[in-house]
Amino acid sequence: MNTDEREEVIDVTDVRRVYGGGFEAVRGITFSVGRGELFALLGTNGAGKTSTVELLEGLAAPAAGRIRVLGHDPHTERAAVRPRTGVMLQEGGFPNELTVAETIRLWAGCTSGARPATEVLDMVGLTRRSTIRVKQLSGGEKRRLDLGLALLGRPEVLFLDEPTTGLDAEGRRDTWDLVRALREEGTTVLMTTHYLEEAEALADRLAILHEGRIAASGTPAEVTAAQPSRISFELPEGFFLGDLPPLAELGVTGHETSGRTVLLRTEELQRTATALLLWADRAGVALRGLDVRSASLEEAFLRIAERETARSRGESAGHEAADTRSNGTSTERAAA
Ligand SMILES: Nc1ncnc2c1ncn2[C@@H]1O[C@H](COP(=O)(O)OP(=O)(O)OP(=O)(O)O)[C@@H](O)[C@H]1O
Numbered sequence: 001m002n003t004d005e006r007e008e009v010i011d012v013t014d015v016r017r018v019y020g021g022g023f024e025a026v027r028g029i030t031f032s033v034g035r036g037e038l039f040a041l042l043g044t045n046g047a048g049k050t051s052t053v054e055l056l057e058g059l060a061a062p063a064a065g066r067i068r069v070l071g072h073d074p075h076t077e078r079a080a081v082r083p084r085t086g087v088m089l090q091e092g093g094f095p096n097e098l099t100v101a102e103t104i105r106l107w108a109g110c111t112s113g114a115r116p117a118t119e120v121l122d123m124v125g126l127t128r129r130s131t132i133r134v135k136q137l138s139g140g141e142k143r144r145l146d147l148g149l150a151l152l153g154r155p156e157v158l159f160l161d162e163p164t165t166g167l168d169a170e171g172r173r174d175t176w177d178l179v180r181a182l183r184e185e186g187t188t189v190l191m192t193t194h195y196l197e198e199a200e201a202l203a204d205r206l207a208i209l210h211e212g213r214i215a216a217s218g219t220p221a222e223v224t225a226a227q228p229s230r231i232s233f234e235l236p237e238g239f240f241l242g243d244l245p246p247l248a249e250l251g252v253t254g255h256e257t258s259g260r261t262v263l264l265r266t267e268e269l270q271r272t273a274t275a276l277l278l279w280a281d282r283a284g285v286a287l288r289g290l291d292v293r294s295a296s297l298e299e300a301f302l303r304i305a306e307r308e309t310a311r312s313r314g315e316s317a318g319h320e321a322a323d324t325r326s327n328g329t330s331t332e333r334a335a336a
Contacts (some may be wrong), residue, residue: 007035008068009157009188010056015065017051017212025051027212028065033205038189040199043209044305050090052209053161054152056190057087069157083112086155088146090162093304096135100126100145102132104152111153124148125174139166147175151182158182160191166196176201196298208301210308220297227263227295227303228253231273235260236285243283251276261289269294 003206010033017026019058026048033039041049055062058074058081067074094103101117108114124144129137137145143166152160160179164172172195179202183189193199199206200220207217216223235241241262247255251268266272273292280287295303 008032008092009035009037009070010039010190011066011068012052012056012067015052015055015067016063017048017055017060017307020061023122024063025056025212026062027243029207029209029212031207031214031217033188033190035188036183036186037204038183038191038202038208040203041190041192042194042196042199042206042301043192047209047213048212049209050161053159053190053192057085058082084155085157086150086153088150088158088160088163089163094142094145095133097133099131099133100137103145104148107149107150107152109208113154114152115154118121120148120152123151123178125171129232140168140171143167144171147178155187157190162191162192162194164193164195172198196296196301200297208304210305211311211312215304215308216300224295224297224300227300228267229269229292229294230263230265230299231269231276231290231292232261232263233276233287234288235262236280236283238284239285245275245279282306 012032013030014028015026016024016028018024030050041052043049054060055067056069056074058078061075069081070084072080098106104117104120108117121130121189124147126141126144128146129141143163147163164175165174177187203220206223207214241257251266251272252264253267254265256263264272269292
């Protein structure tokens, strides 16, 4: 999409969220989502995903920063935003005694321009479960009902908080297909997920949150391209690692060996792979089990989480050291 044409449907600038006890769960995040885009928020447990989504849904006001959804403040102008958005929370909370169809009709009664219940049931694959009481649904079926309710009002913007948690593989694929179809129709989707293959499959862009801050963002390809690629192979019989050309000259930034299997990491995949294959050719050997691949989103995620955890440990160690220096005499006195 040409950036000049891009219509920002969700616009978040330097937003913070502080809970009652003073804990800062969201520490100054900035991102935007264009119309028809699917944006995924990723992060380890407690990174601040739900805290962020709740702000976008207008359920709470940010402690600082600015949020616009469809051009409005979702908290103070909730009446303008809410009818145009669909929300699937992590915990649905339906009346247990109603059937699936009754639940949809009840919600439809409060939704202007609601889709017919039969259409919603079909979209989320619950047609054959329509007369079942909600309390008898499986966890995955409840997630589908949740999604159906979020879709009732034909939302322009859809917030999905872990939409496929608890779904089996088939249910997850069905949900992906549905989300893709909605995006094709122009729905803007912001979702959180713990499934990195889900983000890789669906997201146009994503952000990885860590301790309330955005640690990485971009298209899935951009986020993974920033991580080293991997080349693995078996060392030919009679050869040792030292027989390869110097690894640094091959552009290798790290390596591991396990038995005869060698794993090389490189940020210059083409150069390293070419040099390795030329070497094998000249040496007249075959590299068995040769596997050349870019980092997956999962690898990128794990490396970013490791890096950020190390950084925050380093920062807190630095602060402790600074505290010790500033209180140095008292520590020394205590030790004395
Ligand atoms: N009501 C609350 N009061 C105080 N702290 C809270 C509250 N809700 C969440 N937190 C804290 O805020 C941080 C972020 O929580 P949040 O639920 O946003 O994370 P998350 O990324 O959605 O995690 P998960 O993947 O586990 O759902 C956590 O440390 C959590 O303990």
